[in-house]
Structure formats: structure tokens, C-alpha cells
Amino acid sequence: MVDREKLEAYWKKNLSLIRNVLIVWFLVSYLAGILLVDVLNTIKIGGYPLGFWFAQQGSIYVFVALIFIYAKLMGKIDEEFDVAED
Template identity: 70%
Template sequence: MDKAKAEAYWKANISLIRNLLIVWAVVSYGFGILLVQPLNNIKLGAVPLGFWFAQQGSIIIFVILIFIYVSQMNKIDQQFDVHE
């Protein structure tokens, strides 16, 4: 792999990681801490939505983001011909 292609590959990789971490930070910090009071007015079953995000939501979103990362990295690997 030439240097320009390697730099483009890592730029795509870092960009993907940055975007996924931003989503996770917004969900865990924003919804779980900053917006907990307005979200508590919405119920998810018998549980306030703000409490749910603080206790379960950020973990579930993180696991979903792992699967998204794997899927997107497979596409990036195919695009740059570095797949297995």
C-alpha cells in the first residue's frame, strides 16, 4: 500500500472512530446527565427515560456502536483492499 493510500485509510478509520465516540458521548453524557430531568417526564414502561439512559442506555448504545464499527470498518477495508 502506498503512503497516500495508507494515509487515506487511517483518516477514514480515525473519522469513523471520532464520529462513533461523539454519538456515545452525546448519549451517555448528554442524555444520561445533562438532559435527565426533561427525559424523566417520559416513561419507558414504569421507568423514567432519563434514568433508563443513565443506567442502561449508554451501555446498549455502546454495544450497538461496536457492531456499527465492525460493519463500517469491513467496508473501509474492502474499499482500500486491506481486507482478509
């Protein structure tokens, strides 16, 4: 049987990672794609305003990157608590 304190610590780290990923997701999608679009539109990337780029493509790239970052960090947490899959 696994120690209850170890399980609680594992779950706490898991929730902390999920919270941080969701915060980044929110900041990129809501702030950069909606609220800060006018400010970001003053910067051009490839001839397109940065606000438009974030709303159309940039946020998708960040979301895909977050998937890989989450998987890698969750793997490290699993190894730390000795629950990793082989």
C-alpha cells in the first residue's frame, strides 16, 4: 500500500502543473488573442499584425507546445513518485 502522504503530495504536484498549464493557456488565448490585440497589432510578423497572428495561429502553436510540455513534466513527476509507466 502506498503511503497516503505520498499520494497527497503526488496529487498536489499534479494539480499544480495543471493549474500552471491552464494559466498559460488562458493568458495566450484570452489576453494575447482578445484583450491585448490592439497593442500587439502594432508589431508585424511576416507582414501580419502580431495580434492577428496570435488569434489565428500563435495560440494554436502554444497549445500544442503545452501538450508536449505537460507530458514531459508529468513524466518527471511520475518518476519522482515512482508511478511511471514503462
